[in-house]
Amino acid sequence: MTAGPPTEARVWRSQIWTIAKSEVRRTLFSRRSFAVYLLVAMPLALMLLRAIFMPDTLRVNAPDATTEFAEVFHFFLLRFVVFFANAMIFVRLFRGEILEKSLHYTLLAPIRRDVLVLGKYLGGVLSAVLLLVPATTLTYLLVYLPHGRAGLSLMSSAAGVSSLLAYLVIVVLACFAYGALFMLAGLYFKNPMVPALIFLGWETLTPFLPALLKSLSFVHYLVSFAPVPVSLGAFALLARPVAGWVALLALLVASAILVFLASRAARRLEVTYSAE
Amino acid sequence: MRSDRIVFTDVSKFYGEVLGVNKVNLEVRPGLTGLVGPNGSGKSTLMHLMTGLLRPSRGKISVLGIAPDRPEELFRIIGYCTQYDSFPNGATGIGFLRYALSLHGYSKAEIDERAWAAIERVGLTDAARRRIAGYSKGMRQRIKLAHAHCHDPQVLVLDEPLNGLDPMGRAEMIDLFTELAREGRHVIVSSHILHEVDLISDGVIMIHGGAIVAEGEIREVRGEITSHPIQVLIRCDKPHVVASEVFRLEHVVEARILEDEGLLVRTRDADAFFTEVNRIVLAADVVVETVAPADESVHAVYDYLIGEGVGGGSA
Numbered sequence: 250m251t252a253g254p255p256t257e258a259r260v261w262r263s264q265i266w267t268i269a270k271s272e273v274r275r276t277l278f279s280r281r282s283f284a285v286y287l288l289v290a291m292p293l294a295l296m297l298l299r300a301i302f303m304p305d306t307l308r309v310n311a312p313d314a315t316t317e318f319a320e321v322f323h324f325f326l327l328r329f330v331v332f333f334a335n336a337m338i339f340v341r342l343f344r345g346e347i348l349e350k351s352l353h354y355t356l357l358a359p360i361r362r363d364v365l366v367l368g369k370y371l372g373g374v375l376s377a378v379l380l381l382v383p384a385t386t387l388t389y390l391l392v393y394l395p396h397g398r399a400g401l402s403l404m405s406s407a408a409g410v411s412s413l414l415a416y417l418v419i420v421v422l423a424c425f426a427y428g429a430l431f432m433l434a435g436l437y438f439k440n441p442m443v444p445a446l447i448f449l450g451w452e453t454l455t456p457f458l459p460a461l462l463k464s465l466s467f468v469h470y471l472v473s474f475a476p477v478p479v480s481l482g483a484f485a486l487l488a489r490p491v492a493g494w495v496a497l498l499a500l501l502v503a504s505a506i507l508v509f510l511a512s513r514a515a516r517r518l519e520v521t522y523s524a525e
Numbered sequence: 526m527r528s529d530r531i532v533f534t535d536v537s538k539f540y541g542e543v544l545g546v547n548k549v550n551l552e553v554r555p556g557l558t559g560l561v562g563p564n565g566s567g568k569s570t571l572m573h574l575m576t577g578l579l580r581p582s583r584g585k586i587s588v589l590g591i592a593p594d595r596p597e598e599l600f601r602i603i604g605y606c607t608q609y610d611s612f613p614n615g616a617t618g619i620g621f622l623r624y625a626l627s628l629h630g631y632s633k634a635e636i637d638e639r640a641w642a643a644i645e646r647v648g649l650t651d652a653a654r655r656r657i658a659g660y661s662k663g664m665r666q667r668i669k670l671a672h673a674h675c676h677d678p679q680v681l682v683l684d685e686p687l688n689g690l691d692p693m694g695r696a697e698m699i700d701l702f703t704e705l706a707r708e709g710r711h712v713i714v715s716s717h718i719l720h721e722v723d724l725i726s727d728g729v730i731m732i733h734g735g736a737i738v739a740e741g742e743i744r745e746v747r748g749e750i751t752s753h754p755i756q757v758l759i760r761c762d763k764p765h766v767v768a769s770e771v772f773r774l775e776h777v778v779e780a781r782i783l784e785d786e787g788l789l790v791r792t793r794d795a796d797a798f799f800t801e802v803n804r805i806v807l808a809a810d811v812v813v814e815t816v817a818p819a820d821e822s823v824h825a826v827y828d829y830l831i832g833e834g835v836g837g838g839s840a
Contacts, residue, residue: 260630267627279614350611353578354621354672358628359600516594520578521540522609 264360265368272372276338277379281345285337289384292326296391303395311399315412318392319477322416326388327471331381331423332449338377339431340441342369343515353520363512370432370508377424385420389413412476419474426467426500429507436514456481460489467503470496527590529555531575531680531711536584538570545570546735549584553713553730557706559722560715562732568715569608571732572682575713576605588680589711601629603680604673608688610665612657618668619644619653622675629676643675644668648697662689670698680711687721692803692816699725718818724796757790757798760814761806764788770805774798 276282307313346352355365393400393409403409430448434441455466463469473496491499531553538545546567562568573579574586577593591598612621622640631639644653647667652660657668666689674681683702687695702725706712716722722729731739761767768780768788776794783789792798795818806813 263630264628267624271624275614281614346613349614350609351613353607353609354613354625355628356578356596357576357600357605358625359597360628361597364597517580519580520573 261361261364264358264364265371268355268360268365268368269372269375272342272369273376273379275345276341276372276376281341285334285380288330288334288337289380292321292330292388293384293391295325296321296388300391300395308395308397309399311393311396311403314393314396314400314403315477316479318389318412318416319475319479321388321392322385322419323472323475323479326385327419327423328449328453328468330384331420332427332452333445334381335373335377335424335427336431336442336445338380339373339428340435340445342373342432342435343518344435344439344441347522350522356518356520362515362518366432366508366512366515370428370511373428373432374424377428378421381420381424382417385416386413389416415474415476419471422474422497422500423467423471425504426471426507429504429511430467433507433511433514436511436518464499467500470499528587529589530587531589531713532585532587533571533574534585534587536574536581536586538574538579539582544735545579546574546732549737551730551737551740553711554728555706555709555711556727557702557712557714557725559726559729560713560732561722561729562715562717564717566717566732567735568717568732569684570735572605572607572684572713572715575682576603578605578607600678601676602678603682604676604678605682606669606673606684606686608684610662612665612668614658616657617654618649618657618660618664618671621657621668622671625672626675639675639677643671646674646701647671663691663694666690667694667698670701674705678710681705681713683712683714685715685717687716692806692813696803721818724799755792755795755818757792757795757802757816757818759788759790759802759816760786761788762786762812763809766809767802767805767811770809771798771802774801 276285343352346355356362360368390404393404396403404413431441431445434444438444452466452468455463455468458466470491473491474493531551533549533551536549537547549571560568560571570579574581575588575593577596577599580594586593588599589602591602593599613624616624619640622643623636626636626639641650641653644650647670649664649667649671652664657665660668666686670683670686673683681702686702687698690698702712702714706727714722714725728742729739730737759767764782764786768782768790771777771788771790772780774792774797776797777790777792779789779791781789790798799816802816805811
């Protein structure tokens with residue numbers, strides 16, 4: 250029936266893309282998506298309420314919106330929404346199928362386990378980016394909107410657009426890094442939310458840690474792309490800012506190592522649903 | 526190196542301290558092979574090992590020359606119908622097969638062609654676009670079978686494939702397995718029901734407590750079993766009618782109507798009995814819920830076989 254034997258690379262590409270598309274569908278258009286949508290809608294709902302109930306005295310201070318968004322981004326979007334949305338999406342890539350007892354169908358396909366991991370990871374990244382990039386952009390819009398014409402012109406200025414792009418770069422890199430970590434956790438732990446919470450604690454403590462320990466967190470590198478610095482409180486220990494290229498390299502290398510470890514774990518993966 | 530055999534060399538599998546299978550040495554030739562053993566004897570473990578869903582703690586496995594830890598090669602030549610009655614959420618019958626085939630790298634046209642051919646072969650054409658969650662047990666079993674053979678594999682591994690099928694469905698599936706084996710494939714069918722396997726297999730592998738207790742031509746062990754009556758439980762809407770009909774059969778030694786519309790029959794010739802019961806059911810227009818050998822009897826046969834040490838094979 251086949252027209253000719255496809256090359257190995259073409260088969261891998263096709264398999265990665267097939268799995269990625271399937272993961273995007275499962276993440277964005279299934280019953281399990283509800284919790285992720287709810288989480289992603291939280292900053293939008295809060296900023297909408299803020300826009301509606303903002304007193305007129307504050308509406309005139311359009312330049313304040315820049316600092317306001319920076320604080321919302323650092324303390325709520327990045328450390329809560331982006332973190333947990335990635336946790337919910339990526340731990341389920343393998344763990345969800347194990348709990349659903351349907352992982353064996355994927356493992357019974359003629360696909361290398363590392364190719365499978367790459368496909369799932371790509372699907373997770375695409376899903377997370379498709380949810381979090383629009384959510385961040387809309388939150389940005391809702392922070393500036395109550396400031397009227399002045400807010401809109403600030404937002405659409407070259408500085409405003411480049412700020413937004415910098416925040417979006419942070420979100421996308423966070424999806425790559427947190428995603429790789431949570432996918433690995435989903436392969437190793439029966440309840441990956443426990444290590445996720447421990448890691449959240451570590452990420453939250455980062456500002457108060459010495460420079461060497463800071464470098465063992467993702468958030469340390471992610472915030473180096475932030476266009477507006479925020480105050481982390483009196484007890485925060487200052488560290489020399491990381492250069493953009495170093496941060497980018499560190500995050501991508503860490504993600505690659507985590508995906509590689511996930512591939513190794515997937516190669517050893519056995520189907521024993523009764524043990525779950 | 527390619528071969529036409531499935532070979533287990535000194536294979537053991539332990540789940541922590543618990544034994545799965547122990548020192549299995551096997552060589553399976555093309556044709557229809559029955560893997561038979563009581564519940565928990567290690568049949569599924571053996572099949573999982575063969576398909577790489579489990580890794581052996583010790584020993585080597587080769588499926589037509591391919592090691593099970595090379596799924597990219599193995600699953601081009603093997604199809605596995607597991608015992609798990611679970612499916613991806615929201616999948617339709619045809620969507621389930623299309624997804625599986627798309628991972629093989631076929632073109633869209635070929636995916637459609639193969640998916641519909643497999644669906645048709647298991648008699649699910651009308652239900653193909655419905656969600657699997659709404660399928661009956663028998664339909665779910667059929668879609669799993671379609672999934673296992675839709676890519677036209679050389680080796681088919683089927684774990685309890687007749688579970689949940691009505692007598693007509695069983696007959697159709699048995700015909701399908703026989704046809705696939707006749708085409709020169711390996712068809713390995715597991716069952717805890719000895720006579721079910723006896724009915725369809727050329728060779729048999731008997732497993733008990735994780736060890737192979739007998740292996741070879743099924744005719745060799747059949748003689749031993751026919752003198753040992755087995756019990757068959759029939760649940761239907763007219764147990765009295767079926768009872769009066771089956772009691773006329775020479776090989777039936779007892780037919781007892783149970784309180785819950787069940788009928789328990791003891792027969793000395795299971796092959797003949799299963800053939801006759803299909804005829805009776807069709808002739809008397811009986812609605813059958815279940816026809817299955819009763820467990821106690823199956824275990825008795827095993828006790829009998831294992832106790833008497835029937836067959837050669839490795840222990």
